[in-house]
Amino acid sequence: MKRIVLACGILFSGWIAQAQITTGSNVGVVPTESGSVRGYVHGGIYTYKGIPYAEAARFEAPHKPKPWSNVRSSYTYGPVAPLLDPTTNVQDESEFVFNHSWGFTNEDCMRVNVWTPGIKDGKKRPVMFWIHGGGFTSGSSQELPSYDGENLAKKGDVVVVSINHRLNILGYLDLSAYGEKYKYSANNSVLDMKAALEWVKNNIEAFGGDPSNVTIFGQSGGGAKVNTLMAMPSAKGLFHKAINQSGAFRSEMLSKSTTQAITAEVMKALNLAPNQADSLQKIPFPVLANAGKKALQVVAAQLKAAGKPVGGFGLSWGPSLDGDVLPYQMSSKEALDLSKDIPLLIGTVKNEFAPFANMAMANATAAEVEAVIQKTYGAKAEAYKAAVKKAYPNNTRPSDLLDVDRMFRPGAVEQANVKSAIGGAPVYMYLFTWQSPVADGKYKAIHCGELPFCFNNIARCEEMTGGGKDAYVLADKMSQAWINFAKVGNPNHKGLPAWPTYNATNTATMHLDNTCVVKPQLDKDLFAL
Incomplete structure (x- = not known):
């Protein structure tokens, strides 16, 4: 009996050594601009989830979140952006392979997650800023188990950051013709990402990170978002390196005339007059989403009839040329010059x-x-x-x-060819x-x-x-x-x-x-x- 108890004790202590987690009211407390947050320590890595980096009314530009006075618990992931087509069933085998975590939805979804080897230790670690996939319409920072930043932070002595942000019609409906407060609504999702990078710039030192050494990286739609940020003048200086994984799509961004035509069809589908645009802020999301689907179909048919391209994946929500937030096509000389000094790792x-x-x-x-x-x-x-x-x-x-x-790699090769030809920072292909x-x-x-x-x-x-x-x-x-x-x-x-x-x-x-x-x-x- 003694031997059995001893063996169980050794086994139990082994479990503790492998799975130790440290929590408590004074564990991992870090100040941010909006208030202090409390994380937990697992595997020697300080972990913070669901920290607000911005907030916004529907269709309006993001701004800093309301400050809080108490220490904010940051143990669990925050809300994810509402989906156009909520998941109600899955294919058994492929779902086993991907092992999604769908999360819970809320329009107030601007949240940041941080994994860091140390806080308040005077170190300035490289920051790896992860942008999730799902095109520009779905996904989240917690959607796949691979997105967890603990092991990467531990292995590299780096700070890993990931974000949730507005998507689909909530992030890209162009209401700029209906009032000053909607001036940037066509690219609010992109502004959310910029706001998260600004949060990193202003707060990451407290988490042991170096705001002057930030790498943005993303896969699929996240890779396309990396390209978008590289073409965004106001994001210049907020990141210093870029990794694009299976996200070098070659279709051009939509023009202002097209995005405004889509919005006009949304208004028509909801029986709203031009002076009723504010009503869009109160319409239930499923109703809004369905109106958006109809509008995209109508405008796609119009573009096709006029012999104009509708994109490789069909007409969808995403970044567009608005003359301000995104003034240049991503493959243009002006956009390439913006990111000329940004080293790029790219592949598929x-x-x-x-x-x-x-x-x-x-x-x-x-x-x-x-x-x-x-x-x-x-x-x-x-x-x-x-x-x-x-x-x-x-x-x-x-x-x-x-x-x-033959869908993803041609775009990656084209982007690598074009960027390497301008004689700026190096390009690496995988x-x-x-x-x-x-x-x-x-x-x-x-x-x-x-x-x-x-x-x-x-x-x-x-x-x-x-x-x-x-x-x-x-x-x-x-x-x-x-x-x-x-x-x-x-x-x-x-x-x-x-x-x-x-x-x-x-x-x-x-x-x-x-x-x-x-x-x-x-x-x-x-x-x-």
Whole structure:
């Protein structure tokens, strides 16, 4: 009996050592401009969640939050932006892989989360400012388990920050024609992100961070938001490096005439006259969202009839040219000059959404895949197969011929080519090709698949990564590259082969896999098709 009790005691003490958390009224208290906040310590990392960085009336510009006098408890994530289509059901297997945390919604959603190795210690650590994906319409800072900043903060001695902000119609409805208080409403979501960066500038030193060394990074829609901030004159100086992960979309921002046409259709759908625009501030969100959907459909049809582009994903809510907050198209010389001195790390994952599109073919035979290719590409079938094999000579499964991304990577290559050509700060290109073993390997290098690796969160994301040894080894290499880039603008470290700066001539691309290797661009023929 003594031996059993002793063994249980040893086991119990081991659990405590692994999962110790420190909380209390005087634990992790940090002052901010609006009032003091209290966090908790887990794994040696001070953690703060749901701190207000701004507030705003619906459709109005953000401003600093009302101050509070007591110490504000900051233990749990704050509200997320209301969604156009609330999740009421999911696909079982893919939901297992992504393991979403949907959160609770509230229009008062401007919140910041912070992970830091130390407070009040005089250190100035690099700040890694994470912007979530979900396009410009959905998502949150807590949506995926990979977004947790604890391991990245601990590994790199950096401060990790993530934010929630207004999205969809709440962040992008252009009411500028209906009153001065709505002057910036077409880009309020972008102003929210700027407000969060200003919060970092004014408060992050108290959390052990360096406001003069801030890296913005984001994936998918978050990567597109990184590009947006790089083209925003008033955001210049609030960040110093940028990482764009699968977010270099090539469609142009909407014009003022289009955004105002969308708003006119929203007003029409709600039977509101121009002098009733203030009524939009009180309409229930689901009613407003449905009116927005109708308006987008109407204007998309008008643009299509006029022979004008409606964007690769169709007409949707997002940043637009307003002549003030965003005066330039992101690919314009003026916008590129704004971010000329910002080092850029940019890349995509090998398969992105392609495995979803071809899920029925995941275990198809070579003959079945050949039939699909012949039907899809006709006279170009042989050229297509040759181009895929040239780009990825180590493919092994028949379905690999179908599952190569051609939606995200072309934009990343184009952006890297253009930015590297202006002779400013360096550009580094990556391609994540690691194949997940989960569900018989059919998800491959899927969209979001690199996130557990750059955040060093394999254990939190076993459903996506499998949690095997190879995943941990690659995560160690990738997270260190992201950390080094945030520190000095260069991702090189001794765990990787030499990673050259990218230009349109050398097209040097780090392939991130079980064996990491630098290759030139091998998919030019595929892009041409």
